[in-house]
Amino acid sequence: MREKQNLVFVQAARGVAVALVMLFHASQVSDHYFGYNYLGVSGMGRSGAYTFFFALTGYLMFTLYRTRFGDQSAFVPFLAKRFTRIYPFYWVMMAAVVPMYFLVPSFGFGYERRPSVILESLLLWPQAHAPILGVAWSLTYVVWFYLMFSLFFILSEKAAAALVSSWVTIIVLNAVGLIHVKDGSLPGFLFNEMHLEFFAGMAVAYWVQRRWVTGGPGWIAAGILVYPLLWSLRLAWPNLPYTDLLHTAGSALVLIGVVTWKGGEPRWIRPLVYCGNASYSILLASLPMMSVTFKLARTVHLPQFIGPAATATFCYLSGLLLCLAVYRWVEAPLVAMLKRSALITGLAAKQKAVTP
Numbered sequence: 001m002r003e004k005q006n007l008v009f010v011q012a013a014r015g016v017a018v019a020l021v022m023l024f025h026a027s028q029v030s031d032h033y034f035g036y037n038y039l040g041v042s043g044m045g046r047s048g049a050y051t052f053f054f055a056l057t058g059y060l061m062f063t064l065y066r067t068r069f070g071d072q073s074a075f076v077p078f079l080a081k082r083f084t085r086i087y088p089f090y091w092v093m094m095a096a097v098v099p100m101y102f103l104v105p106s107f108g109f110g111y112e113r114r115p116s117v118i119l120e121s122l123l124l125w126p127q128a129h130a131p132i133l134g135v136a137w138s139l140t141y142v143v144w145f146y147l148m149f150s151l152f153f154i155l156s157e158k159a160a161a162a163l164v165s166s167w168v169t170i171i172v173l174n175a176v177g178l179i180h181v182k183d184g185s186l187p188g189f190l191f192n193e194m195h196l197e198f199f200a201g202m203a204v205a206y207w208v209q210r211r212w213v214t215g216g217p218g219w220i221a222a223g224i225l226v227y228p229l230l231w232s233l234r235l236a237w238p239n240l241p242y243t244d245l246l247h248t249a250g251s252a253l254v255l256i257g258v259v260t261w262k263g264g265e266p267r268w269i270r271p272l273v274y275c276g277n278a279s280y281s282i283l284l285a286s287l288p289m290m291s292v293t294f295k296l297a298r299t300v301h302l303p304q305f306i307g308p309a310a311t312a313t314f315c316y317l318s319g320l321l322l323c324l325a326v327y328r329w330v331e332a333p334l335v336a337m338l339k340r341s342a343l344i345t346g347l348a349a350k351q352k353a354v355t356p
Contacts, residue, residue: 015275058201219257226250
């Protein structure tokens with residue numbers, strides 16, 4: 001029962017994080033269409049909320065699969081389950097977005113119509129620029145983490161740990177400037193400090209399982225304070241170093257608090273849980289949906305009637321509702337269909353195995 005309740009708080013925290021990511025996207029889109037810097041954060045690029053998603057991914061994978069380490073039979077099912085969760089809905093979104101760059105070339109930068117770029121974007125292969133669906137840059141890191149994590153199934157635990165530890169060490173040394181990894185899109189990706197965020201989540205899972213940390217609200221409060229502090233520092237010093245590492249620390253603190261929370265489940269948390277359930281749809285659909293809402297607002301001159309701040313808020317909330325509709329009518333049915341297909345395939349395989 002406690003684990004189920006903690007999952008509710010995890011989903012609620014995921015909902016807050018995705019709403020924060022979308023809020024920063026709204027500021028960037030508002031600046032583009034209206035020249036209005038919504039909440040003054042459009043120039044900051046990222047909110048740091050992605051670090052929570054990465055840390056949470058590491059936490060969940062370690063928690064769910066720790067007992068399967070060294071079990072080679074888990075290798076293929078693990079990757080199949082993870083990639084089935086990522087790629088089908090992502091390809092649906094790509095199918096909706098890519099044709100727009102052919103119909104209206106001015107929407108893009110030119111490379112979106114190249115076959116090689118389309119293929120690499122579909123595969124979520126690291127590129128020198130963002131994938132065609134720009135927000136999918138984070139999925140490239142998630143896919144690579146799953147590949148690295150899968151080594152714990154096909155190698156001995158010590159061998160996998162040694163390999164991953166060596167990789168993490170190079171990332172840390174490169175991040176603090178003690179070594180310099182050769183420039184290039186692929187090396188830059190492979191040794192980017194954002195990979196550390198997943199392993200921060202794995203460390204949290206290890207500490208929690210060992211009961212080395214307890215309590216909830218204090219950790220959450222400490223982690224939450226990191227974000228506005230870093231935003232303020234980044235506004236004052238745009239070139240503030242180690243921002244990803246610092247955001248990772250904040251995300252780890254929040255994650256510790258969320259997974260060790262022992263309070264009751266208030267009713268107001270339910271909308272956040274739903275947003276957490278729909279977080280994948282919100283991440284992928286937020287920019288396209290807000291492009292629609294902001295363009296419509298500009299067409300009808302809405303800022304002239306209610307002001308740019310109210311317009312940006314309206315477009316943000318409207319875009320969020322559209323993303324939730326995408327989840328309700330596209331992603332959720334697709335996931336249910338894939339689960340049914342996997343269940344039918346599994347039952348058929350079992351039936352074949354027992355049939356003489």
